[in-house]
Amino acid sequence: MQGRNEKVWAVVRCIPEGCVATYGQVARLAGLGRLARQAGYALHALPPGSDVPWQRVVNARGEVSRRSDPGGEDLQRIRLEMEGVEFGLDGRIDLARFGWQPTGVPG
DNA sequence: AGCGTGACGCAGG
DNA sequence: ACCTGCGCCACGC
Numbered sequence: 520m521q522g523r524n525e526k527v528w529a530v531v532r533c534i535p536e537g538c539v540a541t542y543g544q545v546a547r548l549a550g551l552g553r554l555a556r557q558a559g560y561a562l563h564a565l566p567p568g569s570d571v572p573w574q575r576v577v578n579a580r581g582e583v584s585r586r587s588d589p590g591g592e593d594l595q596r597i598r599l600e601m602e603g604v605e606f607g608l609d610g611r612i613d614l615a616r617f618g619w620q621p622t623g624v625p626g
Numbered sequence: 627a628g629c630g631t632g633a634c635g636c637a638g639g
Numbered sequence: 640a641c642c643t644g645c646g647c648c649a650c651g652c
Contacts, residue, residue, distance in 0.1 A: 523649090542634050554648060555634040563633055564650095579635060586633040595633090 526550060527561035534575040537603045538619040539612055541579045548621065559584070574598040575619070581612040 527549045534540050542555040551557050562573045563586065574595045578584045583592045596606065604617050 543636095546634085551648090553635075553646090556632065557634090557648060559633040560649065561633095573633085576633075578633080584633045588633085591633085 523549070523551065523557065524561040524564050527558050528565070528569070528571045531562070531571050531573060531576055533621070534572060534619050536572075537617070539575050539577050539581075539599065539604060539614070539617050540619040541581075541614070542576060542584075543579055544619070545576055555579075563587075575602075577612060581614045581618075582610055 527545060530545050530548045531540070533548075542558040543553070546552065546555045546558040549558065549561075558576070562571075562576060565571055565573055583595050585592065596610075599612075600606065604612060606612060
Protein backbone atom coordinates (compact mmCIF):
# COMPACT_ATOMS: atom_id res chain seq x y z
CA MET A 520 0.00 0.00 0.00
CA GLN A 521 1.69 3.19 -1.11
CA GLY A 522 -1.10 5.63 -1.90
CA ARG A 523 -4.83 6.27 -1.88
CA ASN A 524 -5.20 4.99 -5.40
CA GLU A 525 -3.64 1.65 -4.57
CA LYS A 526 -5.95 1.36 -1.60
CA VAL A 527 -8.89 1.82 -3.92
CA TRP A 528 -7.49 -0.69 -6.38
CA ALA A 529 -7.06 -3.20 -3.57
CA VAL A 530 -10.73 -2.88 -2.69
CA VAL A 531 -11.81 -3.22 -6.31
CA ARG A 532 -9.71 -6.36 -6.58
CA CYS A 533 -11.88 -7.83 -3.82
CA ILE A 534 -15.08 -7.47 -5.86
CA PRO A 535 -16.07 -10.98 -6.93
CA GLU A 536 -16.78 -11.85 -10.53
CA GLY A 537 -20.37 -11.30 -11.59
CA CYS A 538 -20.88 -8.61 -8.97
CA VAL A 539 -20.66 -4.83 -9.03
CA ALA A 540 -19.93 -2.19 -6.40
CA THR A 541 -20.67 1.53 -6.38
CA TYR A 542 -18.02 4.25 -6.26
CA GLY A 543 -19.27 5.32 -2.86
CA GLN A 544 -19.06 1.78 -1.56
CA VAL A 545 -15.50 1.43 -2.80
CA ALA A 546 -14.56 4.81 -1.35
CA ARG A 547 -15.75 3.81 2.11
CA LEU A 548 -14.05 0.44 2.06
CA ALA A 549 -10.87 2.16 0.92
CA GLY A 550 -11.05 4.54 3.86
CA LEU A 551 -11.90 7.58 1.74
CA GLY A 552 -15.16 8.23 3.51
CA ARG A 553 -17.72 9.95 1.30
CA LEU A 554 -15.21 10.79 -1.39
CA ALA A 555 -16.79 8.76 -4.15
CA ARG A 556 -15.21 11.09 -6.70
CA GLN A 557 -11.81 10.03 -5.45
CA ALA A 558 -12.67 6.41 -6.08
CA GLY A 559 -13.55 7.31 -9.64
CA TYR A 560 -10.36 9.28 -10.03
CA ALA A 561 -8.32 6.36 -8.74
CA LEU A 562 -9.81 4.12 -11.41
CA HIS A 563 -9.16 6.80 -14.00
CA ALA A 564 -5.51 6.64 -12.96
CA LEU A 565 -5.37 2.89 -13.51
CA PRO A 566 -2.45 1.79 -15.68
CA PRO A 567 -3.44 -0.13 -18.83
CA GLY A 568 -3.25 -3.87 -18.50
CA SER A 569 -3.72 -3.88 -14.74
CA ASP A 570 -5.35 -6.83 -13.00
CA VAL A 571 -7.88 -4.55 -11.36
CA PRO A 572 -11.46 -5.42 -12.38
CA TRP A 573 -12.45 -1.77 -12.84
CA GLN A 574 -15.50 -2.81 -14.84
CA ARG A 575 -17.16 -3.93 -11.63
CA VAL A 576 -17.48 -0.40 -10.33
CA VAL A 577 -20.58 1.56 -11.32
CA ASN A 578 -22.40 4.58 -9.97
CA ALA A 579 -25.09 4.53 -7.28
CA ARG A 580 -27.77 4.29 -9.96
CA GLY A 581 -26.39 1.01 -11.18
CA GLU A 582 -25.28 2.35 -14.53
CA VAL A 583 -21.97 2.76 -16.29
CA SER A 584 -20.68 6.28 -15.77
CA ARG A 585 -19.59 8.57 -18.58
CA ARG A 586 -15.87 9.20 -18.70
CA SER A 587 -13.25 10.83 -20.91
CA ASP A 588 -12.22 7.68 -22.76
CA PRO A 589 -14.72 7.28 -25.63
CA GLY A 590 -15.94 3.74 -26.10
CA GLY A 591 -14.73 2.71 -22.67
CA GLU A 592 -18.29 2.60 -21.44
CA ASP A 593 -19.18 -0.02 -24.00
CA LEU A 594 -16.12 -2.03 -23.04
CA GLN A 595 -17.19 -1.95 -19.42
CA ARG A 596 -20.68 -3.14 -20.27
CA ILE A 597 -19.35 -5.93 -22.48
CA ARG A 598 -16.96 -7.06 -19.79
CA LEU A 599 -19.73 -7.15 -17.20
CA GLU A 600 -22.08 -9.04 -19.47
CA MET A 601 -19.35 -11.61 -20.03
CA GLU A 602 -19.30 -12.09 -16.26
CA GLY A 603 -23.04 -12.67 -16.18
CA VAL A 604 -24.14 -9.23 -15.04
CA GLU A 605 -27.48 -8.34 -16.59
CA PHE A 606 -28.44 -4.88 -17.83
CA GLY A 607 -32.01 -3.62 -17.92
CA LEU A 608 -33.62 -2.07 -20.97
CA ASP A 609 -32.67 1.32 -19.55
CA GLY A 610 -29.03 0.27 -19.32
CA ARG A 611 -29.07 -0.13 -15.57
CA ILE A 612 -28.00 -2.95 -13.31
CA ASP A 613 -30.19 -4.14 -10.45
CA LEU A 614 -27.89 -3.51 -7.51
CA ALA A 615 -30.15 -5.58 -5.28
CA ARG A 616 -29.25 -8.61 -7.40
CA PHE A 617 -25.73 -7.95 -8.62
CA GLY A 618 -24.51 -5.50 -5.99
CA TRP A 619 -21.52 -6.68 -3.99
CA GLN A 620 -22.22 -7.35 -0.32
CA PRO A 621 -18.82 -7.57 1.42
CA THR A 622 -20.43 -8.19 4.79
CA GLY A 623 -22.37 -11.18 3.57
CA VAL A 624 -24.89 -10.68 6.31
CA PRO A 625 -27.29 -13.63 6.47
CA GLY A 626 -30.87 -12.73 6.09
C1' DA B 627 -0.88 29.75 -5.46
C1' DG B 628 -5.65 30.06 -7.67
C1' DC B 629 -9.32 28.28 -11.03
C1' DG B 630 -11.74 24.83 -13.47
C1' DT B 631 -12.73 20.05 -14.09
C1' DG B 632 -14.03 15.18 -13.01
C1' DA B 633 -15.22 7.02 -14.00
C1' DC B 634 -19.84 10.63 -7.62
C1' DG B 635 -23.55 10.98 -3.97
C1' DC B 636 -27.19 13.01 -1.30
C1' DA B 637 -31.14 16.13 -0.30
C1' DG B 638 -35.09 18.71 -2.02
C1' DG B 639 -39.13 19.55 -5.21
C1' DA C 640 -39.49 7.85 -10.41
C1' DC C 641 -37.73 12.10 -12.51
C1' DC C 642 -34.48 16.27 -12.60
C1' DT C 643 -31.77 20.15 -10.09
C1' DG C 644 -28.44 22.10 -6.89
C1' DC C 645 -24.65 21.56 -3.75
C1' DG C 646 -20.47 19.48 -1.54
C1' DC C 647 -16.47 16.82 -1.56
C1' DC C 648 -11.03 16.42 -2.81
C1' DA C 649 -7.10 15.73 -6.05
C1' DC C 650 -5.09 16.81 -10.58
C1' DG C 651 -3.53 19.89 -14.39
C1' DC C 652 -2.76 24.41 -16.23
